[in-house]
Amino acid sequence: HGLTTALPTALDRGEFFIEYQPLVHLGDGSVRGAEALVRWLHPQHGVLSPDRFIPLAEHTGLIVPLGRWVLEQSVLQARAWRDLHGGAEALGPLRINVNLSPCQLTHPGLVQDTVEILERTGMSPDALCLEVTESALIGADDDLLKPLRRLAEMGVDIALDDFGTGYSNLANLRRLPVSVLKLDRSFTQSMQRFPADPVDLKIVEGIVSLAHSLDLAVTVEGVETGAQAEQLRVLGCDTAQGWYYARPGPRTASTTWPWSTR
Numbered sequence: 001h002g003l004t005t006a007l008p009t010a011l012d013r014g015e016f017f018i019e020y021q022p023l024v025h026l027g028d029g030s031v032r033g034a035e036a037l038v039r040w041l042h043p044q045h046g047v048l049s050p051d052r053f054i055p056l057a058e059h060t061g062l063i064v065p066l067g068r069w070v071l072e073q074s075v076l077q078a079r080a081w082r083d084l085h086g087g088a089e090a091l092g093p094l095r096i097n098v099n100l101s102p103c104q105l106t107h108p109g110l111v112q113d114t115v116e117i118l119e120r121t122g123m124s125p126d127a128l129c130l131e132v133t134e135s136a137l138i139g140a141d142d143d144l145l146k147p148l149r150r151l152a153e154m155g156v157d158i159a160l161d162d163f164g165t166g167y168s169n170l171a172n173l174r175r176l177p178v179s180v181l182k183l184d185r186s187f188t189q190s191m192q193r194f195p196a197d198p199v200d201l202k203i204v205e206g207i208v209s210l211a212h213s214l215d216l217a218v219t220v221e222g223v224e225t226g227a228q229a230e231q232l233r234v235l236g237c238d239t240a241q242g243w244y245y246a247r248p249g250p251r252t253a254s255t256t257w258p259w260s261t262r
């Protein structure tokens, strides 16, 4: 359809933009970073969500240059926020989260492109967290894990996105170079119901305990109410993201750090 023909040139036409959604520490309410979420401002269809065009971008190969562009823009934005706030000390351990498609994992330039962007922007690798979905790493062999391992050794955080939706081979977690589990929104939605499903509570408790015993941090997505945030904090989750704190929003390099603590 129409999107297929317009997509290949959309990057050159400057039609993509990025929205950011803050990540909040559940213990003290401080903003610890933000996830970059790409959008396509289509001349006829308006703003399109990634679900509408990422699969297409993967299919056509545009995902590689698009992903590189998202990474570069996001790291530049992190640098701008850091500068506006008087350096790394003032902002604390601010991190920018960028989603990686499975196609980018198999692209040979991933490590080199990431290093180049970090060096050019003067950002430290530990200011970056790359999100990879659990399903992308199911059955991953050593060749697929090698670039992620390399990035992790440099200090880049790797997060397992949508965790709990794939068939989770928990034992497999040990061999993945990940430092963060992003618990899927479906678990958070279960906390919404009252009383929350006791089995779901047990599952979250179990995941958190396993994650912490493996030295992994737990981030929860889709937090929409204060009650959910409190429940997830009590269950031991570390960081949260969701409409309760802020919806994803567009930012420009000139805006100051846009979120206050809650």
Ligand code: G
Pocket: 036, 037, 038, 049, 050, 051, 054, 067, 070, 099, 100, 101, 248
């Ligand atoms: O915020 P939201 O509706 O936009 O995101 C929908 C999905 O698109 C999420 O699963 C998110 O991980 C994915 N996504 C958002 N931005 C990017 C991106 O830059 N690259 C990839 N591969 N996926 C993205």
Ligand code: G
Pocket: 021, 037, 099, 161, 162, 185, 221, 222, 223, 224, 241, 242, 243, 244, 248
């Ligand atoms: O990478 P990922 O699949 O997790 O992308 C996050 C998706 O979740 C995006 O589509 C984003 O817009 C959406 N999202 C973010 N916060 C909330 C929330 O609090 N509730 C719901 N329903 N969706 C959210």
Ligand code: MN
Pocket: 035, 099, 131, 161
């Ligand atoms: Mn994500």
Ligand code: NA
Pocket: 161, 162, 182, 184, 185, 221
């Ligand atoms: Na997710």
